[in-house]
Amino acid sequence: xxxxxxxxxxxxxxxxxxxxxxxxxxxxxxxxxxxxxxxxxxxxxxxxxxxxxxxxxxxxxxxxxxxxxxxxxxxxxxxxxxxxxxxxxxxxxxxxxxxxxxxxxx
Amino acid sequence: xxxxxxxxxxxxxxxxxxxxxxxxxxxxxxxxxxxxxxxxxxxxxxxxxxxxxxxxxxxxxxxxxxxxxxxxxxxxxxxxxxxxxxxxxxxxxxxxxxxxxxxxxxxxxxxxxxxxxxxxxxxxxxxxxxxxxxxxxxxxxxxxxxxxxxxxxxxxxxxxxxxxxxxxxxxxxxxxxxxxxxxxxxxxxxxxxxxxxxxxxxxxxxxxxxxxxxxxxxxxxxxxxxxxxxxxxxx
Numbered sequence: 001x002x003x004x005x006x007x008x009x010x011x012x013x014x015x016x017x018x019x020x021x022x023x024x025x026x027x028x029x030x031x032x033x034x035x036x037x038x039x040x041x042x043x044x045x046x047x048x049x050x051x052x053x054x055x056x057x058x059x060x061x062x063x064x065x066x067x068x069x070x071x072x073x074x075x076x077x078x079x080x081x082x083x084x085x086x087x088x089x090x091x092x093x094x095x096x097x098x099x100x101x102x103x104x105x106x
Numbered sequence: 107x108x109x110x111x112x113x114x115x116x117x118x119x120x121x122x123x124x125x126x127x128x129x130x131x132x133x134x135x136x137x138x139x140x141x142x143x144x145x146x147x148x149x150x151x152x153x154x155x156x157x158x159x160x161x162x163x164x165x166x167x168x169x170x171x172x173x174x175x176x177x178x179x180x181x182x183x184x185x186x187x188x189x190x191x192x193x194x195x196x197x198x199x200x201x202x203x204x205x206x207x208x209x210x211x212x213x214x215x216x217x218x219x220x221x222x223x224x225x226x227x228x229x230x231x232x233x234x235x236x237x238x239x240x241x242x243x244x245x246x247x248x249x250x251x252x253x254x255x256x257x258x259x260x261x262x263x264x265x266x267x268x269x270x271x272x273x274x275x276x277x278x279x280x281x282x283x284x285x286x287x288x289x290x291x292x293x294x295x296x297x298x299x300x301x302x303x304x305x306x307x308x309x310x311x312x313x314x315x316x317x318x319x320x321x322x323x324x325x326x327x328x329x330x331x332x333x334x335x336x337x338x339x340x341x
Contacts, residue, residue, distance in 0.1 A: 001174060006147060009174045013164065013181040014154035020188040022211035026204070028196030037193070040325040042227070043293040044194040045220045045284050047320025048187055049277045050294040051301035051313050052216065056274035059305045072271060079278045089122035092279035093272065097125070100271050 053080075071103035112233035116240025119221050124248055126276035127217070129269035131249050134161055135256020141165045145257055152253040156212070156246065158273065160184040184310045187317060191219040198226045198234045206235055213242035217276055224284030289331060293324030 001009070057076035058064055068074060079096035082088070138148035143165075155161055160181040167177045191214060199207060218241040226234055285291065297320025304312030 001168065001171075003147070005174055006143075006168070007150065009164070009177055010147075010151050010154050012178050013160065013185075014156075016178070016182045017155055017157055017160065017185045017188065018212055020182075020185055021192055021214050022208060023189050024193035024196045025199055025207050025211045028193070029200050036325065038197075039328065040321050041194045041197075042284070042286070043290065043321045043324030043328075044190050044317070045223055046281060046290050047293045047297040047324060048190060048313075048317045049216070049220060049281045050297040050320060051316035053274050053277045053281065054298040054302050055305040055312070056271075056277075058302050062306055064302060064305075071268075072274075075271070076274065076278065079275055080281070083278050083280075084282050087282060089276075089279040090125060093122070093126040093275045096275040096278065097129075097272060100268065104268060 071100050074103060075100035108239070109233040109236040112236035113240035115225075115232070116222070116237040116242075117244045119225060119237075120217060120241045120244050123217050123221075123245070123276045123279065126272035126279070127245060127248050128252050129272035130158055131252025132256035132259070133269045134158055134165075134249075135253040135258075136260060137162060137165045137256075138253070139257045139260040141169050143168075145254070148253065148257050149250070152250055155181070156249065157181075157185050157188070157215070158249070162270075180310075184313070186314055187216075188214065190317060190321075191216075195219055195223050195226075195238075198223070199238070202235045206239075210235065210238050210242065213239075213246050215242065215245050217280065218242040218245055220280050221283070224280075227284065287328075287331070289324045289327040292327045293320040296320050296323035 053076070057070075057072040058066065060070070060072075066073065075096050078099055079092050082095055083092040086092070134152065135148065138151065138161075139145075143151070151161055151164065155164075163184055164177055164181050167180060192211065195214070199210065202210070218238065222234070222238045222241050225237060226232055281294065285294070297316045300319040301312055301316035304315050306312075307315075
């Protein structure tokens with residue numbers, strides 16, 4: 001791809017992504033949303049985060065990999081337990097990375 | 107006007123996540139260098155798009171010589187979730203000027219969005235603009251610095267390190283922050299199942315499907331639970 005095409009690609013993605021981010025922050029209040037959307041919004045963070053987490057720890061090269069050999073799964077499950085019990089962000093990430101590297105390098 | 111204390115609270119709220127963001131920023135810089143981008147182009151991407159997962163997808167597709175329209179389409183599908191974030195955080199930013207809305211929208215990430223929304227629900231008195239700005243700008247700065255460092259270090263860092271695992275860990279760390287009751291747990295479980303089962307679908311469609319399924323499941327459970335509670339109260 002030429003440099004010009006690459007710049008164009010980056011700019012279009014940048015503008016599109018900005019419009020996604022800006023969309024409802026800008027439009028909110030300019031029209032009335034149905035009541036159920038208000039109620040649903042509370043479930044956006046857990047639902048989206050979950051959809052980002054589980055494929056990252058369970059899927060490798062398009063295959064579901066459930067095994068004690070899967071370092072992401074083992075470290076991920078332990079991190080989930082720590083996050084749930086302690087709600088400590090730093091501890092969750094530090095232990096998760098530590099266990100992941102321990103499994104990968106041993 | 108910016109409220110300094112709120113900005114600092116925002117900065118502090120995301121500070122623990124930096125440990126997970128640094129490795130991912132490094133990866134993004136390293137990958138840009140290995141794909142043959144100039145540092146200017148890498149930074150244009152990092153500042154212009156500022157969305158890690160889509161940036162890595164773009165780099166991967168560039169090295170596969172895919173048509174530019176496919177690259178644009180893929181990156182935008184990956185970032186579509188930002189629209190849900192935009193809707194979700196919008197009620198908290200109603201009193202903010204349009205110019206600030208644009209700046210806050212531009213710098214919003216998965217992490218700053220999730221941390222801030224949960225904080226606003228628990229602290230209705232917070233200066234939302236200042237807090238959200240503090241949270242987002244911190245991660246923005248870390249992201250740009252680590253991208254440059256990663257680019258310059260390039261091939262020194264072995265790819266086997268699995269540095270990108272830091273990002274799902276930041277998501278795990280904040281997953282339970284705002285979860286209230288069983289409806290939230292059900293949203294997590296349904297979304298997890300759909301996202302894994304649909305992970306074979308092309309272009310990250312599974313992510314959007316799973317998010318919608320999880321949000322619907324959480325909302326429906328909440329309605330059912332509150333009906334049951336009302337029924338048992340009437341007995």
